[in-house]
Amino acid sequence: MTIVSTSTAAFFERSRRDIKDLRTQAENYQSQLSSGQKIDRSSDNPVAASRLRTLSRLEALSTIDQSNAQRANADLSLADSAMSDMSDALIRAQELATQASNSTLSDDQRASIGAELDQIFSNLLALANARDSNGHALFGGASSGDAYSLDAAGNAVYVGTASSGTLPLGEGQSVTRSMTGPEFLSFTGSAGSPTDLLAVVRNLADALQGAASDPTGAASAALTDLKTGLDSLTTGQTVVGTRLAWIEVTGDRRTDLSALRSTEESDIGSADLATTIAQLQETMTVLEASQSTFGKLASLNLFSQLG
Structure with a gap:
């Protein structure tokens, strides 16, 4: 019974974690559609986030240079x-x-x-x-x-x-x-x-x-x-x-x-609307299928199999 209990607990934990990951992924896609950006936090993609910060600084410096050019002109x-x-x-x-x-x-x-x-x-x-x-x-x-x-x-x-x-x-x-x-x-x-x-x-x-x-x-x-x-x-x-x-x-x-x-900046940080919608739909489909499959498997027991 210990083996069965352990296997059952592992099954539930793995299923819960997979469903949670799918939900998080779906929420990320929904957030991207709302903000129009791929990256909400630097931890999402540290390298891309660093490059975006560099581009932002360069653009700010360019604005100062443009102001100087206007004055000189x-x-x-x-x-x-x-x-x-x-x-x-x-x-x-x-x-x-x-x-x-x-x-x-x-x-x-x-x-x-x-x-x-x-x-x-x-x-x-x-x-x-x-x-x-x-x-x-x-x-x-x-x-x-x-x-x-x-x-x-x-x-x-x-x-x-x-x-x-x-x-x-x-x-x-x-x-x-x-x-x-x-x-x-x-x-x-x-x-x-x-x-x-x-x-x-x-x-x-x-x-x-x-x-x-x-x-x-x-x-x-x-x-x-x-x-x-x-x-x-x-x-x-x-x-x-x-x-x-x-x-x-x-x-x-x-x-x-x-x-x-x-x-x-657009290539790195901006979300492509069509691609993000497709990814969200795909993730939602997998999530619904996973939830349905988990529900069916969780309801099975030894007596239903013997019957």
Whole structure:
């Protein structure tokens, strides 16, 4: 009788455990259908769960990189716009210098041209002190204030830092968010000494309004410096345009990588609706059959067999 009792207990225990496992499996499939996810707990599949966490972290970092890229794009776009306005102002300054170099003009006419150049200088100074997307100096490097200030003599002096900050774009890539004023406004003048476009325009305006003994010669000399300065400004615009293109390239790659991560995340963690339904139906069928079989076997005894 001990053998029979032991065998019966083992049969009941094994059957109970198998039915419990089937019920747990069915509940898991039902949970997957409700949540749309294969993995409810890390213990369900530690390797897959670890990979999903990695993908989630990478996506979070990608969001930060995208935010940096948007800021850099905004600042560089503002820089490009300001430089374009400067270019237009300098082209007008060249036209005025060409007029002023004509020896037939009267002093009053040259003074009138000088007054307009004063206005152009003020416009250039305002553009040089433009603000970025955070309200800081666009061309002042890391400075939060103005990039240029006026000294006691009214000359524009650069007061920003030596370089503009960089912003990470992901995967070890970064971009400089702008340019400092001296990087595109400063150059070597026709006299062989360092100067900048602000100084050229300001000095020409003063010369035409009586500060120079030979305003016609000053206007002719300024034409050379204005051309050199405009070339420097154009080079700066090219640099800004290249950086904007680089942001676009890294943005496209970020989008592609995000799509790949999304696909991998779906493959690893998302439950396939049709497959999960089929598995649930199969499990429920086996469970019902097991319960029915267990019930029939459990009701059998030695007397029913003898009868």
